[in-house]
Amino acid sequence: MQSKSFMNADAVESLVDEMAGKLWSLMNERGIQAPLLVGIRTGGVWLAEMLHQELGLEEPLGTLDISFYRDDFTRIGMNPEVHPSDLPVPVDDRHIVLIDDVLHTGRTMRAALNEIFDYGRPASVILACLVERKGRELPIQPDVVALHKEMKPGEHITLTGPEPLGLVIGTESNRESRNGESGAET
């Protein structure tokens, strides 16, 4: 995969500020005061940590590794780098903000929602993404987005980090190679 830088750390950070602002107003609109932030590994966790700080939340954030919920397990086997998911508090009746770097097909979100519901029954789930691109394969739409990006077929946009954060655009010559942090499902 060839990749080139699309945004540097400063630009990404101002996108995160934008995300935080939009999330803040959506939460006000809905009357949500203490949401539970949940980041999807790996990029989503970096963003969740930043948003957690910007919103000044006290409760720890959660992290999800959706490896056990992927719909392509029967095709590509077990992800060798699975990490435990960690939701530090019960999700029952909580307002959850699910955070990921890139929303593309929607399959990761489907997996994440299924996993969250195996922990309990949240009051609501807000979906916040840094970047949204076309190509949805499921009826899933974001509530908060910092950037809508037009992409060519075969192109991938990935958040790299955590120090420094950056957005890179890669062209995958061979779709079968799914290694790297971009993942097959976005």
Add this chain to the structure above:
Amino acid sequence: MSRGPSLQLDDAGRLRHFLTIDGLSRELLTEILDTSEGFAGVSERTVKKVPLCRGKIVANLFFENSTRTRTTFELAGKRLSADVLNLNITASSTSKGETLLDTLRNLEAMHVDMFVVRHAVSGAAHFIAKHAAPGVGVINAGDGRHAHPTQAMLDMFTIRRHKGEFTGLRVAIIGDILHSRVARSQILALNTLGVSEVRVIAPRTLLPIEARSLGVHIYHDMDEGIRDVDVVIMLRLQKERMQGAMLPSEHEYYRLFGLTEARLAAADSEAIVMHPGPINRGVEMASEVADGSRSVILQQVSYGIAVRMAVISIIIGTQNQQSQDNKG
């Protein structure tokens, strides 16, 4: 035994059967432990199940009795959303004269995806893996005196959880090494994962002749062998496998090799005590040790579910990929 590795790994080095620790790399063992870590959290949730192996069928083929291993394999399969069949073979087909291969073919005709095999004969799981249809994975849940690799991996997981890194650790395995497939698998795993020292402590009559070639330090004196170790692994005295006079008496064995609080005092002050179960209280170890603060024996059982979930899902993943590769 060298027949394991090529049989249990595919061309890309992925695990397609789990028969023995022999020949597996440190990276692969670490991958199993890391994946197990992911599954360990599932047991603490409201819904203790993930959908990973939905629609798959796992058959527990137990030719030999076992409660803990069979139950934890059953739970592991169920928590992966697989359908689990428990076949107590001694009580079914073989007594009617059906051969092992016929039993296998029949189960394959029912589209079973995985066999978990426990057998009194060494090499039984290898035999089944060799004859299993493509796409069917086999896990050795204990074969004769040969190997019990998932037990060894859950022991490694227990050690890593309680002790962190393997490097620098001194581990003592104590008791009936001769009859123990668990000890063989543990020694291989500990050496592969790079502990500093593996000691075996046993009476001469319960030590196999080839013990020295396993890369261990041998002790016949318990008090000497246990000194400063970080991990104490007790083995069960396998009375049912002993013929003739291997031991003077259980009482004598306990006096010489039984783990008591007094003996444990010579180990490192942070040492943990493990046992694969079932425990013969008052034979291998005192009840006060088994139930004491340094015992992690019940944690081993819990971790066993996560480790078996990891092994089942890794193998089913490999087998799926292979059939995918073959298709196109």
